[in-house]
Amino acid sequence: MLQKNLAKVAGLLVVLAFAIVTQAAAAPSISYRLSMPEPHTHYFEVEMSLSGFKGKTLDLTMPVWAPGSYLVREFAKNVEGFEAFAGGNRVAADKIDKNTWRIASGGKDVTVKYRVYAFEVSVRTSFIDASHGYVNGTSVFMYPEGNKNLPSTLTVVPFKGWKTVSTGLPKVEGQPFTYRAPDYDVLADAPIEIGNHQVFSFKTNGVLHEVAMYGDGNYDPKRLMADMQKVTETAVKVFGELPVNYYLFIVQNLERGGGGLEHLNSTTLQTTRTTYGTERGYKGFLNLVAHEYFHLWNVKRLRPIALGPFDYDQENYTNMLWVSEGFTSYYADLILRRAGYTSDSDYLEKLAAGITSVANSPGNKAMSPAESSFNAWIKQYRPDENSYNTNISYYTSGGVLGLLLDMEILKGSNGKSSLDDAMRYLYDQYYKKKGRGFTDKEFQQGVEKFVGHSLESFFRDFVYNTKTPDYSAYLTTVGVTLTDVNKNQNEPFLGAGISTATGKPVVTSVIRNGSAWQGGLNVNDEIIAVNGYRLSDDLNKSIPAYAVGDVLELVVNRSGQILVLPIKLLKNETVKYVASRVPTPTEAQKAANATWLHLQK
Known part of the structure; x- marks a missing residue:
């Protein structure tokens, strides 16, 4: 009897094992092969292999925008030579809308080949020439419609003579230049630098940070790595933890231009080759480092609910870019002050300049920060000759609002809490505990928790409407006065x-x-x-x-x-604000100032 039962159990185990193997074999899989045999022609070549997909047809989609840059860019416009093979035979592949190709797969394994023209120099797009290649995932890689959650592998085949590939994607051991992604979102959010660039490194909180430097620049590697390390360490203190086990800076040193774009565990920074040669240029670059690195938390993890999971086919609307970008700009300046790269007078000068910029913009009276955020898709990246009169930047207006909310918390808590505490709380509640973004109301409530009273009038007047705050009254909290030096002039x-x-x-x-x-x-x-x-x-x-x-x-x-x-x-009705310290601050102002700046010793 025992032998019969054992035989039955063994038989069931065999059946179960067969079922598991069969199911695994049937699971859909995706792999990409990226090559660049003629980089001087500015084309990447993509080969995409898909197996285990059932159905008579298979739809592949190319995103229309790059997360972090809120503009529909129509990346499908750069796709050429699309062809598909099923079971080894060429099959019909019809474009059914502006960014979707339908393949007559017949349930068989599919291989797709296409080329992408990449010759736009920016952090938001892809580029390749005889000197290097740079890939932004959404502008190069397609995904099977309805299957963004599937894992994939990517093999990069560099042009002959190119020996270095830098990306935030984890490597597949034993396979050169081969990487894995748990889903399309991660693949799309990991830019790739390909060529013979230099790679420097440092550690922050025990985590390896690499810096892929493309192009010549007048930088001192030793000094730059030490300063980038200090900036990143200062940023980590805001949230109290580093949510990655590796981070990559891709830095492109160019003749002209600049900017950055945040990613899940990396960023791309563009600057001029000579920017490191002056203190102003050097600190400007460190500010860019601080800004994009702060996005590691603010937007990539702590985010408005609309910003992830992404819909790559259309605009993803939110009223909260004044927080995602504006607060990040505010903290970039604050991080450099806390790290000691900016003097008190220089920091106050920058704060006053930001307030002056917002106050003097006619668009400040025509559009609220929330409206500016929502309209980013049609206004921020498409300015015209009248934009100054009708639009307000969610970067500058949001930065000022971040300052004012910081003052609200410092005052309401008697100098015991700051905006740092609210950001940590929101990060813990929505990213770590709930695994989602916050709503507009949830963000307000999170800040109110540390102010100790309702902020309904603040958000109504300054976020969703265009009322002008009493800036001086807010800055009094930390012993700072704001003076309009244009007030008594008649020019x-x-x-x-x-x-x-x-x-x-x-x-x-x-x-x-x-x-x-x-x-x-x-x-x-x-x-x-x-x-x-x-x-x-x-x-x-x-x-x-x-x-x-x-x-x-x-x-x-x-x-x-x-x-x-x-x-x-x-x-001339424009203002020009100058910020200065009160000669004899009160104990309350001293306490609030210390909590605000967290100056390193």
């Missing part, structure tokens, strides 16, 4: 931007309700003469010679028509 102001790039003075912008606006001056007008005299330079240079109330007679060429416009000069 004229034209209110128009003028370019002489073509050799002629041409109007490029007109500020709402300013002198030029009210006098009828238009963008693209060429100013020929002023008060009977020929003009060949920027008219703004001559304005200080006049007084408020003077009338300028401008002769302009507007689309070939000669017009005479009387422009009455109005008073």
